[in-house]
Amino acid sequence: MKNFSTVGTRLVWTALFCGVVGAVPAATAAALKCEFRADAPDQHTVVRGDTLWDISGKFLQQPWCWPTVWGMNRDEIANPHWIYPGQIIWFDRAAGRLRLGNRIDADGGNDPATQRRSPGVRVEGLGKDAVPSIPAGVIEPFLSQPLIIENDELDGAPRIVATRDDHVFIGKDDKAYVRGELKGNTSFQVFRPGKPLRDPVTKEVIGHEAFYLGTLKLQAAAPPGGDVHTFVVASAKEEMGKGDQLRAIPPMPMQNYVPHPPGQDVQSRVMAIYGGVTHAGQNQVVSINRGKLDGLDVGAVLQLYHAGRTVSDSTAPKSWLGMREQKVRLPDEQVGSLFIFRVFKHISYGLIMQVTAPVEVGDVAKSPE
Structure with a gap:
């Protein structure tokens, strides 16, 4: 069995932090539960092996909603840049925003305040030092x-x-x-x-x-x-x-994976776990019974839940109509998140992100609440 973790997976999203394009309305962020963590750091220096999911998880309670707090519009998300080791993620607490800047040299070459206001974005061609995309073999x-x-x-x-x-x-x-x-x-x-x-x-x-x-x-x-x-x-x-x-042979799909909630409410179930096993953990692939005709697209994030069991309520008062026990369904229990990376008409592949318990066939995968 794989180890389960509540921190972000080590996969790399090929999206990148673009310039700020205007504040996201507080109501919108609240509706998507894009709150910052109480223990969020003031800054984070990007190092080799970092991922957007990991970095966002240091600042946000829901790592997948980083595009919202970065103020990115759909056009920018569709054409992401790359981040490089050495750049710094600043938590602008006053504005409730994340900003990207370059490392400040020890000789004091740049003013930190200026770095926070005007994030420097690398837009030149990709080099060997760029943070890599999702490992092809995964x-x-x-x-x-x-x-x-x-x-x-x-x-x-x-x-x-x-x-x-x-x-x-x-x-x-x-x-x-x-x-x-x-x-x-x-x-x-x-x-x-x-x-x-x-x-x-x-x-x-x-x-x-x-x-x-x-x-x-x-x-x-x-x-x-x-x-x-x-x-x-x-x-x-x-x-x-x-x-x-x-x-x-189909064309290779676009691999600019950017997490976002589905465009419409999605309620689905885990249909199969790749490899024929009965339980799945972080970084394993599952198929679900919903696809593009149900409102899913590449990059959609769903929350995973163990489906609530139906049990007998032996404590309920007996009805005068009979002595049969009443049946009740227990609430679903959230166990992780699922990142959709390939979509068919009625079926989709999803990569399990952070989880707190093994995922099973029949588990619920639905839009974030």
Whole structure:
């Protein structure tokens, strides 16, 4: 079991502190619970390995609402800059704001007050000293590989119908014969549908887990009057063979992850934990039963709760209608937060941030209160 922590995760958001664009109304900040911590420091010097989530957690009770207290508008959030080690985060207590400045040299080259009023932002090209983005190995497979296949993607998906010399399995540089509509695409991912993903509430199957096998490259399209295409295996993670299905390689999504509450109220449940385990901790990935059609987008933050159990109230007075015990549902208990980083139509991937207890299938994930 992983260690659980109430501090921010060590992942790096590629957003950055931009210049102040006007104060955020106090009512708005209060509505989003963007209060500062009682023990917030006066300043923090950025060091290698810092993240926006970590830094914000030093100042804010809710680390994800840093864009609000930085006064960033949506355009700035969509085009974030980068921070560098050595820059200083100032807590302007009078204004209730965070500001970014550069390190003040020991020889007294700059006035601290000026640094607080006019934060210096690095806008030049990225260098080797820039704070890195999210480590590619952490969530890259969830961005580029078909680990979830929604029901409509299975209908009519191209499939391998034969292999050269009738090999049971094929690997890199082997030929595969594919039947199905390519829709103008020439590069495909190969997957094998796995167990169904059921909505924890409705019990309906809304997708399938998918085992990613590798990629195929079109060598020759089907000739006139035919419907079988010739492919070559470009890469092979696992053995693939007859019956395995294809999906066009999607473009890599934008990776400027900036935390924000969903645009509308979202009530969802944890559907599955990646890796087939029953409990998940910090930095693990789960899927939930809500997606873009339900108001989620990349960067949305949800709060995680253990769903309240239904118990018998043995203390309730017995009704004159019978001696049956009354059933009551206990309140949901908050255990952490979930950062949404990939969104499908009805399913989303989320990265568990700080948690105080293991996350389980069936747990509630909903809009921040």
